Amino acid sequence: MSGYKIALVGECYGEEDAQYNKSFLGKSGAQLNELLGDAGLSRAECYLTSVFKERPRGDDPENFFCKRTEGSVDLSRKALRKGLYLRSEYTWHIDALLDELTQLRPNLVVVLGSVSAWAIMGSASISKIRGTCTTSDLLPGQKLLATFSPREVLRQYDIRYVTILDLQKAFREAATPELIRPLREIWMDPNLEDMERFLEEHLAPSPLIGFDIETAFKQITCIGFASSASRAIVVPFLDYRKPGGHYWSTLEDELKAWDWVRRALGTAGEKVGQNTLYDIQYLWRLYGMAPRNYKHDTMLLHHSLLPEAQKSLGFLGSVYTNEIAWKPNRPRGKHQEKPEDQE
Amino acid sequence: MIIWRSTDDEPSSPALAEQVYNGLDCCVTVEVLEALLPKLTEITGATYDWACRLQAPILEMELRGCLIDKQAIHSVSALYRDQAERIQIQLDQILSEGLGIDPINPGSWQQKNDLLYNRLGLPHVRKRGKITSDRSALEKLSLYYHAETICRHIILLQDLRKKLGFLKTPIGEDGRMRTSFNIGGTDTGRLSSYASAFYDGTNLQNIAPEMRRIFIADPGMKLAYIDLEQAESRAVGAIIWNLFGDPAYLDFCESGDLHTNVARMTFKHLPWTDDMKRNKEIASGRFYRDLSYRDACKRLGHGSNYHGQPPQMAKETRIPVGLVTEFQREYFATFPGIPRWHESVRRRLLREGFITTFMGRNRWFFGRRWDNQTLNAAIAYEPQSAIGDYLNRGMFSVWERGICQLLVQIHDAILIQYPEELEDEIVPAVCKLLEHEVPLMNGRKLVIPTEAATGWNWAYKSEKNPDGIAKYKGTDQRKRTPPVDFLDQLFS
Secondary structure: OOOOOEEEEEEEOOHHHHHHOOOOOOHHHHHHHHHHHHOOOOHHHEEEEEEEOOOOHHHOHHHHEEOHHHOOEOOOOOOOEOOEEEEHHHHHHHHHHHHHHHHHOOOEEEEEOHHHHHHHHOOOOHHHHOOOEEEEOOEEEEEEEEEOOHHHHHHOHHHHHHHHHHHHHHHHHOOOOOOOOOOOEEEEOOOHHHHHHHHHHHHOOOOEEEEEEEEEOOEEEEEEEEEEOOEEEEEEOEOOOOHHHEOOOOHHHHHHHHHHHHHHHOOOOEEEEOOHHHHHHHHHHHHOOOOOOEEEEHHHHHHHHOOOOOOOHHHHHHHHOOOOOOHHHOOOHHHHOOOHHHO | OEEEEOOOOOOOOHHHHHHHHHHHHHHHHHHHHHHHHHHOOHHHHHHHHHHHHHHHHHHHHHHHOEEEOHHHHHHHHHHHHHHHHHHHHHHHHHHHHHHOOOOOOOOOHHHHHHHHHHHOOOOOOEEOOEEOOOHHHHHHHOOOHHHHHHHHHHHHHHHHHHHHHHHOOOOOOOOEEOOEEEOOOOOOOOOEEEOOOOOOOOOOOOOOHHHHHHEEOOOOEEEEEEEEOOHHHHHHHHHHHHHHOOOHHHHHHHOOOHHHHHHHHHOOOOOOOOOHHHHHHHHOOEEEOOEEHHHHHHHHHHHHHOOOOHHHHHHHHOOOHHHHHHHHHHHHHHOOHHHHHHHHHHHHHHHOOEEEOOOOOEEEOOOOOOOHHHHHHHHHHHHHHHHHHHHHHHHHHHHHHOOOEEEEEOOOEEEEEEEHHHHHHHHHHHHHHHOOOEEOHHHOEEOOOEEEEEEOEEEEOOOOOOOEEEEOOOOOOOOOOOOOOHHHHHHO
């Protein structure tokens, strides 16, 4: 055990880094110092390392990669992006890094940049995975948090504020080595009795109710209601597991379910949604329903605070909650195909 | 029923995973709200309050949509197709008979690149490092004498195809085109527009004037297109008044024809008189090529207000850089408040990193504060944002009064419809609601005047379009052209 609670992993060495065989010494290092300072961290508290402990040609870490036709590549690892694989001669860097971090065992590894994310988390989609704590099969049991690298910040300065927010979160998360996900309970596949119970016990007394619909084929596929940040119910209507794609076995039951939705929307508690006008259009145009006491929209709220920042729920969740990245887990493919009898 | 807990693994069934996804969306929304509400300040709280209130009129516009004249789509499409065919034939002739080259498909970038760069040997135009033949490249290349005709033909064909593409936009089963407006869609707070939640319709904020012919009033109703006059210029004047107490630019905006007055102050050598009508004639004289003094003041004045630099403005307006520099020297000497305001924005940006508009909207700038790009965005922010808020507040008052139906909002204008027999009551009332007062420093008030045009379709009135909108001067004696039966149209 090293005593470091937090380790920062950069992508590769720059000119000065290569000269002194240390990470984050040059321009990127100076930018990192500023970022850490703005986030309330000090460099001395952090263990600093890099995926590639050498300077790439043209100072571009993508030059550690090539197409299969351009040289010998390591096919045991995922491509950095389509068709771009790690050159075989650099594969030892990854093994060495994973060993280094395994021995170090900090509470949190902060993965800086898309190449580092590829090496440790197996995905280079940094803008999708940034900001949320997670683990990876490549480094079992280790809590990880990805954000942009100082090199990326220097290139695209407007992502700097997100990086600072992520580093502030990293500082909080580094207090413990465990990946602690907020406790939440979701009632799924309910029947009408379950729905009534949820309405009576949780929704009716709640002062604040979050709601959201999912849509496909210009229909509402399911609607969810949260009585608090820790409890929600989801009422499905379209379900490909069932004959004809109908979750409810009879029309009568489906009508009762919609009546329940109307009553849930009509409860006294304040309603909150994200980009709620979209949901309301569906509810109104298809079913003539509207939420009672609709008070808040988180997208508009964040836009009022920071108009230049992203407003998607995935982004807001990554910055303002400890929820893990749940957005990429949305199923795609067959689930969203139209059931046969609905053609 | 299944109760999934966040300590459990993700469900393997896609149907259950979708439910977990939806349930988490609901829970996270509540948690995010609880985290964000305490961050609201007096300023951002007021902005949020307005954003929430605007949802009602916007939802109403989104649900209502605008009636579409399908016969007009048919006839306009036929017209554009004919034009496209004719231009394509001309292009083919120029290429095959004039140059001995095979005809090309202007929709194929490979064929365009090959024609322009290999066959015609024009210098490469690049975009993000790649050779391109997009519209701006074609405009640049059309400056080469031997390529001008070919480039112009290709541009025309591309424009026509774009218009034909718009005419194919799916519309609702009830014959109405809808759009979605996003209150949080821009950094300035202006609304953005895109396809409706039901995947039909499109962005209705940048429909070319001639394409507006297809948007018509419902039976018994009439359209009014009401826009704010010289809105952004007046906002610039208001900012300068608030900052320095300098009334020059705002006075000019409020004194009548702004651009003629600016021309009078800027081009002092011209024989100006005390007669406004005569001055307008003088300002309409030729400044450069087909550009009048008045047009130059409008375009160069607008660019100069937003910190445009002579080389870039010369490139965009095609006015020689020397003339632009001379114009700016005179313009800024006449209105010294403008460069002072630019400098004040630069300082605020460096010192604080945010700008608050006189309508009370705050924006942080995340780009490099010392960068020209960020400075230009910060300068443009206050007037653009303030006008967006000014219009939205007026639009909200119109909606609140319930005297007409809102159809579309277009940055500094709205399109409404109302029972035609009530026109003389409703149009002046709506204009009055839009022309609301905003208090400025030292007791001065900003009121932006409006101009209304009324008719039964959204394009401007012409010989071929007698039902189009025409400037409203207190009354409109026209009657709506009765619809022509489809068969009569076919055989006429």
